[in-house]
Amino acid sequence: MDKTSIFGLTLGIAAILLGQVLEGGHISSLIQPTAFLIVIGGTFGAVMLQSPLRVFREGVRMAKWVFAPPPSSHAELIAHASAWSHVARKEGLLALETRIPTLSDPFARKGLQLVVDGVEPQRLREVLEVEIDAWGAQMKQGAKIWEAAGGYAPTIGILGAVMGLIHVMENLSDPSKLGSGIAVAFVATIYGVGFANLVFLPISKKLMAHVAAGVSLREMLVDGLVGIANGDNPRLIESRMQGYVP
Structure with a gap:
């Protein structure tokens, strides 16, 4: 949490x-429930219009990362890579095949499988980096729907305020209602600016930070797997991977 x-x-x-x-x-x-409906409904309607459904659903799913970040244990990953390198040096790369089913991360499973299959280190790095780039691009698209929401919300809030003022102008014959009517109208602007700067934009920035951390973690794993494929000393592999730790 x-x-x-x-x-x-x-x-x-x-x-x-x-x-x-x-x-x-x-x-x-x-x-003001009406202002809330206008701002939130209008904002997400605009975001859905600009984004494919897959990207929109991914962005909504990622929102939980703000309060429950994805697991990213550098120490655990380094320990795994160090153990794999010791096994590979003593028993050969094929001995690592029994370790693959124990991994919960699909990316780690794929990388270790490529090592066991004897893929050349340079080719191994190329294949895994393509997957990292694809994953990072997909996650960034999801995070950017919140950035888009932060851009639309203030404008939708102004639209709600104008709609409220139109309603006020229609009741000019009753001066007693003008003050409260104008106050209610401008609540929509508060909602638009408030949600944009307190919720939507901060969520976008937090998600982008988690995506960057995920990319770094995967790059660290690739470095370790390439070292194993090269037959590097386990201590050298561990030391190199430690360089990725914040």
């Missing part, structure tokens, strides 16, 4: 609500 994300989101929302109270306003005046 990423406690920083939880604390950051809570702090941002609490600061805005506290500011509203200190200014003499009421929190209830910021709760």
